[in-house]
Amino acid sequence: MPDMNTTHGQGLDLFTRLKQRPRCPVAGLLGHCLVAMDVAAGLVEVEFQAAPHLFNPMAVMQGGLTMAMLEMAMTDAAIGLTGLDYDAVLLEVNCNFLAAIGPGPVRCRAHLARRGRSTAFVAAQLFDGQGE
Numbered sequence: 001m002p003d004m005n006t007t008h009g010q011g012l013d014l015f016t017r018l019k020q021r022p023r024c025p026v027a028g029l030l031g032h033c034l035v036a037m038d039v040a041a042g043l044v045e046v047e048f049q050a051a052p053h054l055f056n057p058m059a060v061m062q063g064g065l066t067m068a069m070l071e072m073a074m075t076d077a078a079i080g081l082t083g084l085d086y087d088a089v090l091l092e093v094n095c096n097f098l099a100a101i102g103p104g105p106v107r108c109r110a111h112l113a114r115r116g117r118s119t120a121f122v123a124a125q126l127f128d129g130q131g132e
Contacts, residue, residue, distance in 0.1 A: 014039065018080035023072075030054070030065065032072055035107075037080055042112040044077040050106050061101035066126065069108055070095065074122040077110035082120065091119070104129050 015037045023032060031049030038044075048069045056062045071090055078088040110124040 014080055014083065018044075018076060021079070026068060027072060030069055030072070032069075034076060039081060042077070042081055044073060044080055044110045044112075046073040046076055046108045046110070048072075048106045048108065050101050050103055052103055055103075058100075059102075061106075063097060066097065066101055067093070067095055069106065069126060070110075070124045073108035073110040074124045077112045077122045077124070078120040081112040082115060088120070099132070101126065101128065107131075 015034070018037065019034045031047070031051070033047045034044070035047050036043075036045040046069075050061050052059075054061060054065050071093065075088045075090070079086065106129075107127045108124055109127070110122055112120060113123055114121040
């Protein structure tokens with residue numbers, strides 16, 4: 001993914017404020033780190049750490065924790081890209097697991113697809129260190 005422009009409009013200020021926003025304890029467990037935000041494109045990129053102590057008996061990331069990574073990135077997108085004016089609560093989610101997640105850094109890209117008066121629609125994808 002190309003470098004995201006975090007200086008578009010209030011982007012840098014929003015990025016800094018979003019990065020400093022208090023997080024839940026599980027964000028620390030998953031190694032949550034906001035790395036980029038492109039306000040104009042409606043994108044947020046977050047890095048997580050897939051650590052072996054989070055894996056299921058088949059030695060891959062447990063599905064619920066994978067979903068937690070996606071949810072955190074989508075929340076960052078919904079809150080950050082709407083100007084940090086609102087908190088976000090997940091109303092519904094549909095997730096398709098296409099491949100197992102092994103150990104190492106994981107990147108999640110979340111895209112604010114549509115914003116209504118009280119609801120935002122966000123899509124997210126996880127990628128391994130090789131962008132797969």
